[in-house]
Amino acid sequence: MALDLVKRPDALAEAMAEAARLVEAQLDALIPATEAAEARLIDAMRYATLGGGKRLRAFLVMETAKLFTVNTTCAARVAAAVEMLHAYSLVHDDLPAMDDDDLRRGKPSCHKAFDEATAILAGDALQTRAFEVLAEEDTHADAEARCELVTSFAYAAGARGMVGGQMIDMLAEGKTLSGPEITRLQALKTGRLIQFSAEAGAILGRAPQAQRHFIAAYGRELGGAFQIYDDVLDEEGDAAALGKTAGKDAAQGKATMVSILGLERARAQAEHLADQAAAHLESFGERADLLRQLAKFTVTRKS
Amino acid sequence: MALDLVKRPDALAEAMAEAARLVEAQLDALIPATEAAEARLIDAMRYATLGGGKRLRAFLVMETAKLFTVNTTCAARVAAAVEMLHAYSLVHDDLPAMDDDDLRRGKPSCHKAFDEATAILAGDALQTRAFEVLAEEDTHADAEARCELVTSFAYAAGARGMVGGQMIDMLAEGKTLSGPEITRLQALKTGRLIQFSAEAGAILGRAPQAQRHFIAAYGRELGGAFQIYDDVLDEEGDAAALGKTAGKDAAQGKATMVSILGLERARAQAEHLADQAAAHLESFGERADLLRQLAKFTVTRKS
Numbered sequence: 001m002a003l004d005l006v007k008r009p010d011a012l013a014e015a016m017a018e019a020a021r022l023v024e025a026q027l028d029a030l031i032p033a034t035e036a037a038e039a040r041l042i043d044a045m046r047y048a049t050l051g052g053g054k055r056l057r058a059f060l061v062m063e064t065a066k067l068f069t070v071n072t073t074c075a076a077r078v079a080a081a082v083e084m085l086h087a088y089s090l091v092h093d094d095l096p097a098m099d100d101d102d103l104r105r106g107k108p109s110c111h112k113a114f115d116e117a118t119a120i121l122a123g124d125a126l127q128t129r130a131f132e133v134l135a136e137e138d139t140h141a142d143a144e145a146r147c148e149l150v151t152s153f154a155y156a157a158g159a160r161g162m163v164g165g166q167m168i169d170m171l172a173e174g175k176t177l178s179g180p181e182i183t184r185l186q187a188l189k190t191g192r193l194i195q196f197s198a199e200a201g202a203i204l205g206r207a208p209q210a211q212r213h214f215i216a217a218y219g220r221e222l223g224g225a226f227q228i229y230d231d232v233l234d235e236e237g238d239a240a241a242l243g244k245t246a247g248k249d250a251a252q253g254k255a256t257m258v259s260i261l262g263l264e265r266a267r268a269q270a271e272h273l274a275d276q277a278a279a280h281l282e283s284f285g286e287r288a289d290l291l292r293q294l295a296k297f298t299v300t301r302k303s
Numbered sequence: 304m305a306l307d308l309v310k311r312p313d314a315l316a317e318a319m320a321e322a323a324r325l326v327e328a329q330l331d332a333l334i335p336a337t338e339a340a341e342a343r344l345i346d347a348m349r350y351a352t353l354g355g356g357k358r359l360r361a362f363l364v365m366e367t368a369k370l371f372t373v374n375t376t377c378a379a380r381v382a383a384a385v386e387m388l389h390a391y392s393l394v395h396d397d398l399p400a401m402d403d404d405d406l407r408r409g410k411p412s413c414h415k416a417f418d419e420a421t422a423i424l425a426g427d428a429l430q431t432r433a434f435e436v437l438a439e440e441d442t443h444a445d446a447e448a449r450c451e452l453v454t455s456f457a458y459a460a461g462a463r464g465m466v467g468g469q470m471i472d473m474l475a476e477g478k479t480l481s482g483p484e485i486t487r488l489q490a491l492k493t494g495r496l497i498q499f500s501a502e503a504g505a506i507l508g509r510a511p512q513a514q515r516h517f518i519a520a521y522g523r524e525l526g527g528a529f530q531i532y533d534d535v536l537d538e539e540g541d542a543a544a545l546g547k548t549a550g551k552d553a554a555q556g557k558a559t560m561v562s563i564l565g566l567e568r569a570r571a572q573a574e575h576l577a578d579q580a581a582a583h584l585e586s587f588g589e590r591a592d593l594l595r596q597l598a599k600f601t602v603t604r605k606s
Contacts, residue, residue, distance in 0.1 A: 124395060135453035147440075159341060
């Protein structure tokens with residue numbers, strides 16, 4: 001089975017650390033500090049993006065890009081754009097009017113470190129910058145590829161993706177969602193951006209449709225596994241390991257896959273999806289080993 | 304002088320109404336209502352964009368596009384994207400943590416009609432959709448042109464443009480800004496997007512650099528005139544005509560060009576910039592008459 005291919009258990013950790021290092025350097029360069037009057041905005045954007053997170057999405061971009069021999073800097077730029085978008089969504093989700101969370105990645109959330117107005121604006125400007133980076137010439141020599149990055153990214157990010165999912169999540173408080181409803185919510189809220197992160201490498205590499213199809217399927221199942229396992233962690237995790245408030249969904253009366261399936265069946269479902277994700281990579285042979293290991297990591301991580 | 308070219312005083316009003324009709328139809332089509340679980344988000348996006356505003360920016364896109372014989376539907380799509388971005392900025396600016404305004408375009412602001420969380424998300428998704436529309440094939444056959452729209456738009460919209468200007472504006476409360484500081488604030492907050500709206504027609508039309516330079520200069524001066532005249536209206540206007548709270552800047556202790564120059568000199572400065580804007584259009588002959596009339600309208604409007 002695909003997940004048994006793991007030969008060097010530390011290889012994934014090394015590769016993820018390397019991707020995190022590359023994306024951190026890109027973010028630092030793409031959001032330069034300033035002395036201008038709007039410095040506070042830039043400071044908040046840098047606070048929200050730099051020095052934190054697992055960089056799972058960045059790693060996905062970097063690693064699928066390798067399958068299609070994409071230039072590392074181009075891939076790192078797309079990875080940085082994805083992390084900017086992810087960071088903006090966390091900044092806005094943490095606002096008092098939304099999930100009202102004081103803690104993020106083990107430090108005060110953006111509106112706590114700055115203020116609400118600055119956090120709203122920093123999130124807004126991070127989204128703008130993400131789109132700008134994707135469309136800039138340095139990201140790909142072919143404008144068709146850049147436009148495809150922008151439209152695929154927008155699909156994952158907007159009303160039919162991440163923001164739509166967050167809306168459904170807000171409306172779900174105190175309601176009983178069905179399994180299919182939760183699955184759709186999670187696909188929109190987190191799945192689409194994780195899927196885009198995987199597909200981005202194939203878009204950058206101008207991969208043939210068949211290969212792109214497999215990568216998309218991998219990203220989709222991986223996203224599903226990731227989100228269900230997040231519910232598992234939220235149920236049993238502690239705030240110190242998570243770097244955010246644990247048990248929050250249950251406290252808010254939100255239905256999750258754990259509340260529907262129970263802890264063990266939810267865990268089994270996440271593992272099943274991770275196996276399926278890995279299976280979609282068969283045609284890529286050993287070159288996709290780290291992506292297979294990532295699938296396993298997704299459902300065994302502690303935070 | 305350019306502003307004396309006005310021959311049919313109702314031609315501008317007719318053309319603006321026509322542009323507003325076209326962009327309204329595009330917005331309606333580009334943000335379709337849904338029965339899905341995220342319907343509330345889409346409803347808020349439609350509430351914030353449809354049926355309101357002068358559509359000054361949309362008219363600028365449509366009218367400069369005519370100078371370069373751009374297809375009307377392509378121009379209307381870009382105009383819709385600009386209006387989406389403008390609408391998102393108003394939705395976020397009106398939030399309690401920002402300008403805390405209950406009234407917008409003569410009706411309850413988005414967070415009043417819905418709620419804060421929905422307003423934040425609707426603004427977020429409107430920005431996403433605006434970028435998506437620019438990058439979609441229907442906007443221009445040439446992907447290079449679409450990428451240029453995206454990067455120019457992002458420059459106008461982000462930390463070096465609109466959002467940066469809003470940050471400076473928030474920080475300006477109770478401070479005494481100098482004339483140059485206010486000019487930069489206004490250039491970022493509103494000027495860049497107005498300039499983009501003018502330039503968009505030239506980008507769509509793949510205009511030669513010289514022509515594009517004139518259009519950009521027109522847009523820049525027009526944006527300056529528009530914002531200074533907004534300060535004039537804010538000082539002397541009434542809420543009924545403006546469709547928003549009047550005298551707000553003075554009440555918040557914000558420096559404006561009126562507080563620095565006084566009402567009459569501010570008005571004169573706005574008129575001077577409008578004249579300069581019109582002068583940049585000389586090489587376009589009679590075909591730019593409506594754009595010249597727009598410059599005059601900008602500094603004579605009642606709201």
